[in-house]
Structure formats: C-alpha cells, structure tokens
Amino acid sequence: MMRGAKVGLRARREEDVPVLHSELYDDVVMRSRADSRPWRPIGQLADSPYAVRGPVDNAAEFSVVELASGRLAGEAVLWSIDTHHRNAHVGLSVLPAFRGQGLGTDVVRVLCRYGFETLGLQRLQVDTLADNVGMLGAAERAGFVREGRLRSSAWANGEFVDLVLLGLLASDHQPPRDAR
16 A cells, blocks of 8 residues: 555455445536546446456556545546656545545645656646646645646536646655655
8 A cells, every 4th residue: 555644545446346436436417527438327336437457557546545544535546657658647536525634635645656656657647627626726735737728628517618737747746755
C-alpha cells in the first residue's frame, strides 16, 4: 500500500467492487460528470468499471482507504499512461461519506509520487469540469498549474460545459516531507 497523510492506495479487491459501483457508478448525475462516456445501466458487477482486472500497461487503478478508519473511501487511477512520452492523466472519486475531508488532495499527492517516482513519468495531467471545485482545489494544492480551458467541450447532464486542464511536471513536483 502506498500511504499519504490521510489515505492509502492499494490494489482493488473483489469486496470493493459492490461498494464502488453502488456509491459511485450508480450515482448517475455524478458519474455522468466524471466520465466522458455516457452512463448506461450495468446489471453484472463483472462489467463494472470498478471490476478487478489484471494489470494493464495504460492504467493503474487503486482503491482508496482512509488510514484512520481503514475503510474504503473511493477509487484513484492513473489513466492513459503513455510510456513513450512518459505522461498520464490523474483521476479519482471519493465516496459521498468521505467528501469534504481533504482526502482528494492526499490522493492526488500519492498518485503523483507513484507516477513520478515509481513509473518515472515526466508529466501528469488533470482534465476536469470547470465547476468541479473539489478536483480543481485538490490538484492545485498538490502543485498542478492551470494550463488551459476548453470551452463547451464536455457534455454533462444535458449541457455543454467547459473543461479545465491542469499539469504537473516531475521537475516541479514537491512531495510533502512526511510522504515517506
């Protein structure tokens, strides 16, 4: 398990899947804002986006555990990992009961350590809706810089919304002193 100040990131377990699916995927409004693909009902957990899969080269999926309680608190992912250009995208979703507690910032920091120190990536990127203040704040507190805004480029819940791009380079990454 990779540890931050408040969270640990570990491999996804079968018992995580029903919780992540029911609390994150089945929240249609939130899931529609978190994924570029349209929401669709899924009847079998084996088809869930949170299903346990073998390792793949272009993504690293984790379950987020709150260290204080040991409880499952969400999911985190480095996606679209490109080993040639040495970059990836950062994503996370925190379960409703854990939102607003500063876990998102810690998750982003741990993902950055993994991406830069373990995978040897050069750049990490966050793409998020312009009104996603939680993700924007978490990314900026972790050192990400706003690099651009794509106007009306995302379809979310019946309307086009702006997408904000943030980036962090390995050379600019400053892990917290207590990160190890």
